[in-house]
Structure formats: C-alpha cells, structure tokens
Amino acid sequence: MPSFYQKTIKREIQFKGVGLHNGKRVNMKLVPAAPNHGIVFKRTDLKTKNLIPAIFDNVSNSVLCTSIQNEFGVTVSMIEHLQGALYGEEIDNLLIEIDSSEIPIMDGSAKEFVHQIRTVGTRNYDTSKKFIKVLKKCELIIDKKFISIEPYENDLKIDFEIVYKNQLIGNQRKSVRLSNGDLDSVYNSRTFCLFEDVEKIKRLGLGKGGSLENAVVVEDDKVLNDGGLRHKNEFVMHKILDCMGDLMLANYKILGKVRCSQGGHQLTNALLKKFLSDSKYFSVVEFKEKRFPNSRFYNRPVAVSA
C-alpha cells in the first residue's frame, strides 16, 4: 500500500549531464514544492512561458522517449526515467528546473536520480493524496502490441512482456508490484538498443549524446558494454521503468494492474488518454485515516471518493 500523504524532497538536488538525443550539456535542479503543486518542469533557459506541468495531455511526442509541451509550445523531453524514479519514491510535488530541452540521461537508468532523492530524504506533508482507482478494464491493441489496465488491490502492479527477434534479448516477462519495496532492479536497468538501429536513430538526428556509458547496445548475441548486463532481466525491467514513468503523467498514483506486451511510450500514453477520458474506467479517491482508540482492527484507512 502506498503512502496516503503527499511528499516532496527535503532539499534541492542538482544534476549535470548530457541529453541522449540532443547531445547538449544540461543542468537540472529538483526543488521541493508545496502540497498540491504536482510535478512541474521549468525551462530556466527561457525567461517566460517556461512552466510545463507533467500531465498526460501535455504529451507532444512519444517516439523513442516521452516529451511534454506547454500551451506555448515549450517542450521538455526524455522525462520518463526521472518520472519513474518519482513514481517509485512516491514524490508528489516537485519543481524541476532545467536549462535545456532534454533531461540528462545519466547512466541510462534512474539509479542516480533515486540515489540522490534517498540521500536528501523526503518531506511528508499532512495533506492527503489522491489516487486513481481503476473500476473497469480498459485496453488497447495495436497490431501485435497490447496494453490494458484493470482493477487491482490498493497498489500498482505492472506486468510487462517483450518479444524480440534478437536471440540475446528474446522473450522476457516480469511483473512488479510497486509497494513490495524492491524497485532497485527496475531503477538500475538501463535503456537499450540494437547495434543495427544505432545508425537509423542517428539518421533521425537523435542519439547524439548516446554512448556505451548511457545505453546498453546489443549486437547479435553480444552486449557491447564492458561488464555486460547489470542483471539478466535488465531489458524488461527497463521497460517497466519506462512504463512507470509514463504512468506518472496520470497526475495521481494509480491503484490498478497494467499489463503490456511489446509496448512502449506511445502505447502507454495512448492508454492513459483513453482510460482517463472516460470516468466509467476510474474514480479518484483519497484515504482518510479513521482512528479508533485501542482497536488495531479499525485503525485502517478508509477510501472515500474525492
């Protein structure tokens, strides 16, 4: 069960790095924010119109990574690994200042973001937080790709499957329940690509900052990075990190089960749009703690519709 109360971080955190796709040096600062602020990006290289709320209907592009855009056309991209870290660490309120249009790729995973967030610690507010509780199954099938969201316990479960012709990646399926407390193998899983796709990505003008320092590259049955994989499920666990980061754009944490086969940013974002556009699929709830003296049985949270 996730925390019932809103959180931010205790102190500011600075990151420096490079954009995977634009190749530019970037400085990023995570700044604590008040209850009900939500997650908002601020482009500090621009003087005005520079705030971009991290919500699903601001998604402007989800090819290779997730980009969001405000009403003035100002964008920030590659938000998903940081967003995945915020989802897993249950950060609800944050201002993310960034002096470029792309989040630093770091080592291709969310490991450093999580490490810094845990190092400064979180600040808990006494403002209750809202959740999206799934009431009815909603699904999308596009060719062989599939994604669904359905009712579950008071938690988020992501069940993900990848199917690759490449023999090293092959078929992998894993499921992760968020409040189980062991998300480290999700956080430390790096983004990956096939060596044969590197040229295609570069021809699109992307991947300019890409290297073996920030992405796993697979050629035939070999991992080209020194040291190989961090663990045997790194590919599918990275897809779970991406999915978690994209689900963070729902604005509130989700209580439901997401099942995906061969999907990615586009499919997750398309599902969120369909799911959140019709209230038959969900309700927004918050938990009020009802405390009765001397009774551990009644000392349980009660869901109320918000």
Ligand SMILES: [Zn+2]
């Ligand atoms: Zn990713």
